[in-house]
Amino acid sequence: MRQFTHILWAIGLLILSIPVTAQNAKDIIRKAEEVRRGVNSAQGEMTMTIIRPNWTRSMSMKSWSSGDEYALILVTAPAKDKGIATLKREKQVWNWLPKAQRTMKMPPSAMSQSWMNSDFTNDDLVREASIITDYDQAVLKDSVIEGRTCWKIELIPHEDSDIIWGRVVSFIDQKDYLTLRSEFFDEDGYLVNILNASEVKVMGGKTFATRMEMVPVEKKGHKTVIEYKSLQFDKKIPENYFSVANLKRVR
Amino acid sequence: MYLTLAWRNLWRNMSRTLITILSVFFAVLLANFMRSVQEGSYSKMVENMVSFFTGYVQIHDNGYWDEQIIDNSFEVVPVLEQLTTEDKEITSAAPRLRSVALVAHRDVSRAAMVIGVDPEKEQLVTGLKNKVVAGKIFENGERSILISDGLAEKLGLGIGDSLVLLGAGYHGSMANDLLPIGGLVHFGNPDLNKRIVYMSIETAQEFFGAPNRLTDYALQLDDADKSKEIVKSLRAELDTSTYEIMDWEEMTPELIQMIEADRGGGVIFMGILYLIIGFGIFGTLLMMTAERKYEFGVLVAIGMKKWRLGLVLFFEILFMAALGVLLGSLFALPLVTYFHFNPIEFTSMADAYAEFGIEPILPTKIDPQIFLSQGIFVFFITIVMSVYPLLKVLGLNPIDSMKA
Numbered sequence: 001m002r003q004f005t006h007i008l009w010a011i012g013l014l015i016l017s018i019p020v021t022a023q024n025a026k027d028i029i030r031k032a033e034e035v036r037r038g039v040n041s042a043q044g045e046m047t048m049t050i051i052r053p054n055w056t057r058s059m060s061m062k063s064w065s066s067g068d069e070y071a072l073i074l075v076t077a078p079a080k081d082k083g084i085a086t087l088k089r090e091k092q093v094w095n096w097l098p099k100a101q102r103t104m105k106m107p108p109s110a111m112s113q114s115w116m117n118s119d120f121t122n123d124d125l126v127r128e129a130s131i132i133t134d135y136d137q138a139v140l141k142d143s144v145i146e147g148r149t150c151w152k153i154e155l156i157p158h159e160d161s162d163i164i165w166g167r168v169v170s171f172i173d174q175k176d177y178l179t180l181r182s183e184f185f186d187e188d189g190y191l192v193n194i195l196n197a198s199e200v201k202v203m204g205g206k207t208f209a210t211r212m213e214m215v216p217v218e219k220k221g222h223k224t225v226i227e228y229k230s231l232q233f234d235k236k237i238p239e240n241y242f243s244v245a246n247l248k249r250v251r
Numbered sequence: 252m253y254l255t256l257a258w259r260n261l262w263r264n265m266s267r268t269l270i271t272i273l274s275v276f277f278a279v280l281l282a283n284f285m286r287s288v289q290e291g292s293y294s295k296m297v298e299n300m301v302s303f304f305t306g307y308v309q310i311h312d313n314g315y316w317d318e319q320i321i322d323n324s325f326e327v328v329p330v331l332e333q334l335t336t337e338d339k340e341i342t343s344a345a346p347r348l349r350s351v352a353l354v355a356h357r358d359v360s361r362a363a364m365v366i367g368v369d370p371e372k373e374q375l376v377t378g379l380k381n382k383v384v385a386g387k388i389f390e391n392g393e394r395s396i397l398i399s400d401g402l403a404e405k406l407g408l409g410i411g412d413s414l415v416l417l418g419a420g421y422h423g424s425m426a427n428d429l430l431p432i433g434g435l436v437h438f439g440n441p442d443l444n445k446r447i448v449y450m451s452i453e454t455a456q457e458f459f460g461a462p463n464r465l466t467d468y469a470l471q472l473d474d475a476d477k478s479k480e481i482v483k484s485l486r487a488e489l490d491t492s493t494y495e496i497m498d499w500e501e502m503t504p505e506l507i508q509m510i511e512a513d514r515g516g517g518v519i520f521m522g523i524l525y526l527i528i529g530f531g532i533f534g535t536l537l538m539m540t541a542e543r544k545y546e547f548g549v550l551v552a553i554g555m556k557k558w559r560l561g562l563v564l565f566f567e568i569l570f571m572a573a574l575g576v577l578l579g580s581l582f583a584l585p586l587v588t589y590f591h592f593n594p595i596e597f598t599s600m601a602d603a604y605a606e607f608g609i610e611p612i613l614p615t616k617i618d619p620q621i622f623l624s625q626g627i628f629v630f631f632i633t634i635v636m637s638v639y640p641l642l643k644v645l646g647l648n649p650i651d652s653m654k655a
């Protein structure tokens with residue numbers, strides 16, 4: 001009889017432990033998102049380097065962002081592209097074309113196209129922080145990236161969501177909740193993109209990965225690197241800063 | 252003697268002869284028309300593709316055709332420019348720099364194909380000036396552009412307005428500009444008509460940040476059937492690790508496949524048509540044999556050799572077939588010619604055709620080959636059908652046939 005109770009307990013624990021792990025994965029993701037969003041609400045300077053088999057191109061940029069909804073990015077160099085600016089407002093993207101002296105709103109058909117000829121797409125830019133609501137999460141195992149122990153978390157999008165990926169695997173640092181690596185798989189299970197984050201530094205009073213690298217796996221020799229040069233978190237940027245009117249003015 | 256007899260026999264019973272000739276006549280007329288329409292539609296497809304766009308042969312940077320981006324362009328070198336002067340078979344060469352770009356007016360934007368061309372040389376290959384429906388074409392180096400009228404309508408733009416363009420430039424630069432619209436072009440293919448922007452090659456090179464570069468050379472030949480040969484000789488002449496040389500069949504394999512598949516279906520259809528034609532002719536021959544049973548019986552009874560009678564009969568059929576085929580071809584010619592110059596227009600199927608990039612009109616093809624082959628085929632069918640009356644005559648029993 002006593003033994004039977006033990007077994008019952010054991011089974012009970014087993015059942016309980018499953019939702020506990022799932023809850024953990026959700027918590028980890030939520031926390032990582034908070035860290036990421038914190039970095040997003042900032043202004044700073046960065047360089048984007050597009051690497052191709054036959055050429056590389058470096059652009060300097062200034063960026064302003066507020067949460068996940070609003071962002072403004074201005075190209076400051078090289079001279080040929082100077083003044084080109086991108087505004088992201090919720091799910092929409094506008095570009096300021098200095099040579100044409102006009103703004104252009106990206107049509108839905110262009111959202112999956114490359115942003116500023118890089119390996120990032122316009123969609124990558126506007127992707128909402130729906131990572132918590134649109135995905136099922138599960139912790140797979142621990143692994144080490146950049147000398148940091150990470151949770152390897154598998155994210156499977158809900159069937160009714162409009163996520164284009166079949167599966168995303170994220171590696172989240174256990175100390176600072178930094179997303180150090182994300183692997184994007186298509187619906188057929190093929191690895192399409194790898195987003196690496198590295199060079200963890202303290203900048204503007206926060207710890208985060210200052211280097212991001214987007215690698216399209218299928219294209220040999222293609223890569224885009226974004227490196228933050230400086231970041232400030234203290235200034236609160238008003239929402240109307242991220243307007244189409246300001247897109248023309250921003251310097 | 253047999254021939255004269257046969258000829259006289261024909262006109263002994265004019266109406267009977269005429270019915271037989273008419274059945275052959277209509278068979279030939281119908282077959283000729285069907286085939287001309289069918290081949291005409293294929294020619295139209297090819298013409299659409301070739302003369303509106305690809306040209307017969309193109310030279311690109313090696314790898315461009317698989318990945319059509321501005322980075323896969325090539326530098327203009329004298330070797331390429333000399334091609335037309337050296338090679339007499341190549342009548343003209345049109346340099347182009349093209350890529351996709353977003354074009355916009357106010358809040359409406361669309362993806363478009365931006366094509367930088369030399370207006371004079373492009374005229375010789377694809378007749379660009381003939382497609383201008385309003386305004387005028389740019390000169391070399393001019394900044395004004397031509398856009399297709401379908402695109403102008405979508406964006407709510409007209410001549411004198413300016414178009415905003417954004418695209419991927421050479422080596423990752425951001426191509427953007429505001430260019431004045433100098434004229435409108437029209438393409439019969441509705442899909443193409445919604446997304447074409449032409450500008451001078453210099454403007455395109457500046458826009459894409461690709462000075463002195465081209466994505467393709469479109470070659471015009473004095474004889475379209477020579478494209479395979481030209482491709483071969485160019486491949487021997489130019490460095491194929493730097494350049495790729497393709498003819499229109501390679502560039503539009505789906506078109507060739509579609510035509511082949513359709514032609515296959517056409518063969519079945521023509522088979523059915525021949526079957527109907529064959530039985531029609533057989534019917535009239537059957538009637539004739541039955542009608543003349545008594546006559547044949549008498550002839551054989553008074554000593555006419557059966558094989559001689561058969562020979563006369565064979566010549567009769569031969570004459571009728573020849574007359575029918577001749578008249579049929581003669582009448583088909585003006586009919587086909589008329590529909591060649593006044594093509595049938597589709598209204599209900601326009602959309603389906605638009606999908607394949609074809610103008611919704613159906614001109615017939617005037618091809619002596621078609622007339623010859625159809626004429627011979629129907630003639631042949633008639634001769635085969637003549638076996639029945641011949642067998643009847645050869646197996647004739649004069650007593651029985653005169654009893655009837």
